[in-house]
Amino acid sequence: MTDLPSQWTHEPRKILKFHPGSKVADVDPNSTPGYTGDKDGSEEVQAERNERFAGLQEMLYANGKSGDNRSLLLVLQGMDTAGKGGIVKHVVGAGDPMGIRYTGFGVPTEEERAHHYLWRIRKALPPGGHVGVFDRSHYEDVLVVRVHELVPQDVWEPRYDEINAFEKELADSGTTIVKCAMFVSLDEQKRRLAERLDRSDKYWKFNPADIDERLRWPDYQEAYQAVLDRTSTDHAPWFVIPCDKKWYARLAINELLIEALKGMGLSWPPAGFDVEEQKKRLAQA
Amino acid sequence: MTDLPSQWTHEPRKILKFHPGSKVADVDPNSTPGYTGDKDGSEEVQAERNERFAGLQEMLYANGKSGDNRSLLLVLQGMDTAGKGGIVKHVVGAGDPMGIRYTGFGVPTEEERAHHYLWRIRKALPPGGHVGVFDRSHYEDVLVVRVHELVPQDVWEPRYDEINAFEKELADSGTTIVKCAMFVSLDEQKRRLAERLDRSDKYWKFNPADIDERLRWPDYQEAYQAVLDRTSTDHAPWFVIPCDKKWYARLAINELLIEALKGMGLSWPPAGFDVEEQKKRLAQA
Numbered sequence: 001m002t003d004l005p006s007q008w009t010h011e012p013r014k015i016l017k018f019h020p021g022s023k024v025a026d027v028d029p030n031s032t033p034g035y036t037g038d039k040d041g042s043e044e045v046q047a048e049r050n051e052r053f054a055g056l057q058e059m060l061y062a063n064g065k066s067g068d069n070r071s072l073l074l075v076l077q078g079m080d081t082a083g084k085g086g087i088v089k090h091v092v093g094a095g096d097p098m099g100i101r102y103t104g105f106g107v108p109t110e111e112e113r114a115h116h117y118l119w120r121i122r123k124a125l126p127p128g129g130h131v132g133v134f135d136r137s138h139y140e141d142v143l144v145v146r147v148h149e150l151v152p153q154d155v156w157e158p159r160y161d162e163i164n165a166f167e168k169e170l171a172d173s174g175t176t177i178v179k180c181a182m183f184v185s186l187d188e189q190k191r192r193l194a195e196r197l198d199r200s201d202k203y204w205k206f207n208p209a210d211i212d213e214r215l216r217w218p219d220y221q222e223a224y225q226a227v228l229d230r231t232s233t234d235h236a237p238w239f240v241i242p243c244d245k246k247w248y249a250r251l252a253i254n255e256l257l258i259e260a261l262k263g264m265g266l267s268w269p270p271a272g273f274d275v276e277e278q279k280k281r282l283a284q285a
Numbered sequence: 286m287t288d289l290p291s292q293w294t295h296e297p298r299k300i301l302k303f304h305p306g307s308k309v310a311d312v313d314p315n316s317t318p319g320y321t322g323d324k325d326g327s328e329e330v331q332a333e334r335n336e337r338f339a340g341l342q343e344m345l346y347a348n349g350k351s352g353d354n355r356s357l358l359l360v361l362q363g364m365d366t367a368g369k370g371g372i373v374k375h376v377v378g379a380g381d382p383m384g385i386r387y388t389g390f391g392v393p394t395e396e397e398r399a400h401h402y403l404w405r406i407r408k409a410l411p412p413g414g415h416v417g418v419f420d421r422s423h424y425e426d427v428l429v430v431r432v433h434e435l436v437p438q439d440v441w442e443p444r445y446d447e448i449n450a451f452e453k454e455l456a457d458s459g460t461t462i463v464k465c466a467m468f469v470s471l472d473e474q475k476r477r478l479a480e481r482l483d484r485s486d487k488y489w490k491f492n493p494a495d496i497d498e499r500l501r502w503p504d505y506q507e508a509y510q511a512v513l514d515r516t517s518t519d520h521a522p523w524f525v526i527p528c529d530k531k532w533y534a535r536l537a538i539n540e541l542l543i544e545a546l547k548g549m550g551l552s553w554p555p556a557g558f559d560v561e562e563q564k565k566r567l568a569q570a
Contacts, residue, residue: 062489089381096374097387097418104383133382190567197564203556204347208563211570271488278493279482282475285496 003052004255005045010034012255018181018238024225029185030244035251042247049254050094056261057131059268061099064129066269070174071126072260074253075134077143077227078182079220080210081192082243083250084135087180091254092133101126104135117141117159118166128174131257138163139227146226147219160230171235176260179231179238180253181224186217188244288337289540290330295319297540303466303523309510314470315529320536327532334539335379341546342416344553346384349414351554355459356411357545359538360419362428362512363467364505365495366477367528368535369420372465376539377418386411389420402426402444403451413459416542423448424512431511432504445515456520461545464516464523465538466509471502473529 004011015034032038037045060072074092076084092100103124112120118138126132142159145151167177184192193214196206213220232238239256243249289296300319317323322330345357359377361369377385388409397405403423411417427444430436452462469477478499481491498505517523524541528534 062486065489085381085383088383093378093380093382095378095382096370097378097380097382097385098370098373098389098420100382100387102382102385135383190570193567194564197560197567200556201347201553203560204350204554206556206558206563208558208566211563211566214570268486269489271485271491273491273493275482275488278491278496279479281493281496282478282482285475285499 005037005049007035007037007041007045008255009036011259012252013239013259016239016241016252016256018228018232018240020229020232022228022240024183024221024228027183027240027242029183029188029242031242032245032248033242033252035248039245039247042251046090046247046251046254049251049258050091053091053254053258053261054094054096056258056266057095057099059266060131060261060264061096061129063266063269064099064127066272067128068174068269069128070176070264071128071130071132072257072264073126073132073134073170073175073177074257075137075139075177075179076182077137077139077180077224078241078243079184079189079217080207080213081189081196082182082184083246084182085205086246087182087250087253088133088135090250091257092131095131099130101130101132102135103133105137105140118162121166125170125175138166139231142227143220143223144213146223147216160226163231164233164236167231167233167236176264177236178256178260179236180241180256181228181238182241182243182249184243186214189214290322290334292320292322292326292330293540294321296544297537298524298544301524301526301537301541303513303517303525305514305517307513307525309468309506309513312468312525312527314468314473314527316527317530317533318527320533324530324532327536331375331532331536331539334536334543335376338376338539338543338546339379339381341543341551342380342384344551345416345546345549346381346414348551348554349384349412351557352413353459353554354413355461355549356413356415356417357542357549358411358417358419358455358460358462359542360422360424360462360464361467362422362424362465362509363526363528364469364474364502365492365498366474366481367467367469368531369467370490371531372467372535372538373418373420375535376542377416380416384415386415386417387420388418390422390425403447406451410455410460423451424516427512428505428508429498431508432501445511448516449518449521452516452518452521461549462521463538463541463545464521465526465541466513466523467526467528467534469528471499474499 121138142156146156196202228238241249406423427441431441481487513523526534
């Protein structure tokens with residue numbers, strides 16, 4: 001039934017799924033739920049699972065070319081240094097650029113601010129056959145926006161329901177949504193930020209505002225708790241990813257993507273033409 | 286000066302560059318200009334050069350984040366089965382999805398047809414710091430359009446100059462353009478099309494129209510000759526890539542990308558903040 005590597009004692013999509021009532025404060029970012037292996041050997045597993053993902057991603061793309069409008073959307077949320085970029089590079093990056101749509105959502109531009117907050121999100125949705133990746137997302141509009149009170153509560157408060165309705169619409173139209181809340185510990189974040197300040201090839205990844213955000217940690221924890229409590233739905237559940245061990249987070253999210261693609265029940269699309277007839281034509285051409 | 290693998294006796298950017306007066310009919314798609322190695326061992330070279338490209342691509346991206354608006358644009362043109370998709374997957378795919386912008390240009394949509402032919406091209410240009418890949422491009426507007434007389438000659442004829450002016454504008458605004466004309470032989474194309482008809486996991490790559498296009502081979506050769514003759518400029522030269530050996534085409538284009546990135550003289554961008562001050566802030570945060 002499953003081709004999960006033997007190091008997994010539990011399916012990531014089950015053991016990492018957010019359960020109502022769970023508390024963000026109880027997440028241990030240094031844990032490796034469901035996985036018995038350690039860093040040694042993880043590269044080999046990762047390489048094999050990268051291939052598996054790439055194969056399924058190609059099959060999704062093939063179906064898209066043949067008119068299937070289903071797609072996959074990976075939503076990555078997490079504090080600075082949680083490892084969102086690493087997931088993009090080392091997990092999603094195993095796929096074919098032809099079928100991957102990456103979008104990073106930063107501070108909204110003037111044009112974006114002049115629109116509804118979902119406007120830029122809708123524009124970036126993956127077309128049929130594609131894997132979309134949101135590096136931050138519409139959830140910023142109930143995270144940073146809430147923490148910094150960028151709009152009043154009566155504006156952000158209705159967004160949770162609005163987001164649920166939006167994602168329901170997406171799911172109903174054929175998009176499988178995989179939402180990952182990536183948790184890094186305060187200590188590990190400090191180490192990672194310090195590394196960015198110690199290495200000149202990492203300066204570009206550092207922003208003084210990251211420290212300001214770090215000082216709002218409890219506010220963000222509260223905002224993340226609200227996101228998980230209010231937007232974990234059957235059609236778009238949240239997965240809680242412990243991220244102090246980068247190798248674990250990558251393996252885990254890789255499996256979530258594989259499981260989501262397998263869940264689509266894909267196969268190679270049939271020929272949209274008469275194969276024998278085309279063989280004859282080709283022989284003469 | 287150069288870190289070219291020792292199998293290269295000539296720099297690809299020199300030996301593959303289209304020279305005025307050269308004839309498309311004289312290209313040997315099965316040749317491996319400048320490279321003394323063969324398929325055995327090419328995978329190892331490719332893996333190392335993928336890493337090299339990825340490192341430079343990251344550095345370009347880092348500079349883009351720091352306000353540098355330079356970018357790289359790879360333009361892939363070639364007959365069906367020439368291997369454009371393989372370049373995207375196996376060469377460009379080594380880069381980080383965060384910094385790669387892939388666009389495939391098919392038959393124009395109704396909206397695209399309602400605009401100037403460069404409208405959809407401009408929309409897809411890579412932002413600063415990004416590597417853009419055009420899988421087919423504005424050159425379709427002087428290739429398929431010319432061969433099939435989709436517009437009269439007095440409409441397509443001025444496009445060569447227009448394209449040169451467009452690319453000059455791009456180059457002047459910081460985009461390094463690498464244009465690859467990928468040549469596959471008639472025999473090899475037949476083998477590759479036959480494979481797509483023999484394997485059910487390849488049907489999706491086949492289109493009966495590919496055979497129609499194949500029958501127009503001489504017309505396309507003429508149209509490609511005109512493209513090379515009239516749009517090989519100092520600011521955006523064409524490179525002629527023999528593609529019957531996929532491993533060679535990939536190695537060659539990989540080197541062209543590396544050379545283009547090295548030509549930008551990139552280094553890690555300096556910190557846009559006071560490093561010591563931020564270290565102090567972090568220590569207290």
